[in-house]
């Protein structure tokens with residue numbers, strides 16, 4: 001069975017677009033695409049082909065999962081999440097069976113919850129959607145991908161609950177071209193690293209519940225964190241608070257953030273070190 005709320009413990013169950021910083025154009029594009037769920041009659045009357053799949057493309061920790069969750073809240077849809085790696089098995093047919101189950105679960109959960117729509121989120125799509133016949137492919141993988149294509153083609157415009165597939169990847173170049181054809185993942189939304197204003201907004205979001213010193217300017221921290229993702233910035237705010245608490249300082253000051261920046265950068269380097 002698939003996890004209705006999806007994976008890791010540090011990820012919130014619900015997200016709203018207002019809580020996502022530095023992704024204004026991605027949010028705009030996504031909201032536009034979500035009109036297909038919100039206003040199906042109007043779309044149908046215009047003879048527009050409904051969107052079945054949206055691909056979020058960008059580096060790790062930039063908010064792709066948050067965006068998918070926010071899309072579910074925005075459209076009041078059931079949310080069901082899985083990761084590409086969950087479908088990769090050495091035993092023939094198991095991955096394909098799991099894909100079938102995922103779509104079945106989404107339909108039945110939405111019906112039980114009396115929701116009009118369900119959003120299926122697949123993280124790390126490149127793991128199961130790798131180009132067929134390529135080096136990293138494998139016959140079992142191909143079967144799993146074929147099943148995903150079959151399920152996407154089976155999404156029907158008039159069915160209720162309506163289904164929308166949102167997938168995330170940081171390697172869209174690895175994907176099998178069949179996934180990107182019209183009627184499948186034909187909308188790609190870029191979710192890049194945030195710029196300085198985006199970083200300030202994300203820091204603002206993640207320090208809302210923290211006592212900041214009056215002299216601290218989040219813009220200064222944003223300037224010093226070029227290349228940080230949203231996940232890095234969330235971790236930075238948390239580390240700065242821990243450092244302040246350790247010193248028994250009632251407020252989080254600039255120097256706590258400065259020290260925490262080094263910690264986050266060091267942590268990133270350690271994560272990248274190959275294990276021996």
Ligand code: ATP
Nearest residue numbers: 011020021060061062063064065066202230231234
């Ligand atoms: P991955 O590719 O590794 O799955 P992702 O792009 O899906 O990463 P998320 O899982 O959405 O990233 O982000 C992880 C956490 O980082 C979030 O729960 C949130 O705390 C923080 N975060 C990331 N991006 C943003 C953002 N744009 N605004 C606010 N918080 C963010």
